[in-house]
Amino acid sequence: MKRILTIVGARPQFVKAAAVSRSLKQHGIEEILVHTGQHYDANMSEVFFEEMEIPKPAYNLDIHGLNHGAMTGRMLEGIENILLKEQPEALMVFGDTNSTLAGALAASKLHIHVIHVEAGLRSFNRQMPEEINRILTDRISDILFCPTDTAVQNLDNEGFRNFAVQVVQSGDVMLDAALFYAKKAALKSTIIENLGLKEFVLATIHRQENTDDVQKLRQLIEGLNEINRKTPVVLPLHPRTRAILQQNGIELQCRVIDPVGYFDMIRLLQHCQMVVTDSGGVQKEAFFFGKHCITLREQTEWTELVTCGFNTLVGTDKALLMAAFEKAKMNQPDFSINLYGNGHASDIIADTISKA
Template sequence: MILTVVGARPQFIKAAAVSHALAGAGMREVLVHTGQHFDASMSDIFFAELGIPQPAHNLDIHSAGHGAMTGRMLEKLETVMLAEKPEMVLVYGDTNSTVAGAMAAAKLHIPVAHVEAGLRSFNRRMPEELNRIVTDHLSSHLFCPTDAAVANLANEGIRSGVHAIGDVMYDICLTTARRAEEHSAILQRLDLAPKSYAVATIHRAENTDDPDRFARVLTWLEDAARTTPIIMPLHPRTAKLIKTLDRELVNIRLIDPLGYLDMTRLLHQSVAVFTDSGGLQKEAYFHRVPCVTLRDETEWVETIAAGWNRLWIGPDYAERSEIPDFGDGHAAETLVTRLKAAMVG
């Protein structure tokens, strides 16, 4: 049996692809939701829209600092793992849920499989970067979405158990894009014409924890909005921060968080994406929408090299090309095949 730990929006999307593949291969999975993203619009709707099984355990851990949150997750995950006795623990990405799941499993001598291993921004001030590094060094099976991720691990001396499989988020994008076009009414609800707007999101601590930097990001977005109006779904942390500001954002329309189908439809019909989200950088490429990353670096260097992404302060877009590393939409199946072989072996 595989025990899967999830807690945040990007993990729900990735888990949808892998959970479907696990079920198709006849493998039993126990899903644990840490509660890191607990708002219905950031959690429940993703399970419903993506057909993810309801979690067997919901730890309801949220709204705390990094240390407190990770510590509480570690304690509760250890209890769940002792009760469930999994053969392997599966974690995704770079959140507190990820590193807590990896640490709890490793301390109990349970093999860890990390999906989206090997990513590096090389900025250790980011909590996500620390989570990635710790999780990779605790993992027995490292599933990398790109060749650069494989090279990063090799540079850190990690070569055993490394698999380049493509990107499981691309799998979901391919299977849900048409469904979003058919079933999402987000453009009608917001009275938007296709290709008449840009999409923006801000949630990373490096932007939201520094008031001066947050103000600079908002000013940058307002400058961009002079050309194209911006639709901005608000992360709860960002919504609270904006409420504290005595500032009216011009040509930036603030809306509540969106489910996956609505966000997919909104993104697909946009002319540009402005974001500090790693997942949204990739999703912009999947839909072939130019992206500007509101950070000083990105772990998704392929999107920069291929000319679909650029940093908000830095060189303009490179010449555009395709990114073959993300695969052909069967990354989750490849992952499950290799996991199954490892568990049998």
């Protein structure tokens, strides 16, 4: 394959695309980048393209702020029109967002090969829209790049050996990005100095099942406030979540900052004591930078982090959160274990595509 169309729409996909795009260029593969607009504000989108030197998208569908069905449907229509115009040999999608599923559906219905990067992940929670997206995307993909052995095993368990597909254990492209951009972040980000940070816990909250359920959100904030009384908590917070807190009179005692770019996020991860998050990507990034993660979810698609003791699942239970916090302060796991490859996943992906 020498010409592919890549779909991105959310922050983690910008990070993954940055890593893979460099390798595609080195392998002489023409890439047409399409931004669905799923994350549309400057801090969640434009800053990543600027910082990470990703080529500006050839197309921006500007689709956002809709319910799942409407958003996915409009993306499907928009991507189909681009595919009909550009006629690529394949379409590449990342992860498990609505943009991922829309891109895969549009291509498969036009009999264009689908490449899924970060395939085979399962949280086994069908209540999560991301779980539905990843299951369906895997099933209609032609080349599945798995970040871990567990992901490959998940596909084996679902019978993918019987399908006419190519399954590749590539390693994780987010590790590629973390290693590559950590050096740039050290030179370009001054967030630690600007905020005067020393010892702190880094927290993020963004999942709708947490932010849209006021009872859950109140419990989470009470837990973060209690942690903050022991160790300062730094919380990059999206304006939407901040508005929900204000509307419901939920008081935040943490240090709230605006959403940050990737370089600032790397620096925060490097300097924090531990991470508290409901993000899938941040769970891995915490591991990349040697920090224990407490995850505000009942399940995770990154099960190896829990099994190996790098991640603790607490859901939204304040007592479990506090117990995990106290335990993590005393815990010093060995982060040298290789769970996500050697930092060359993007090269494996580009090489496989070039030979397909």
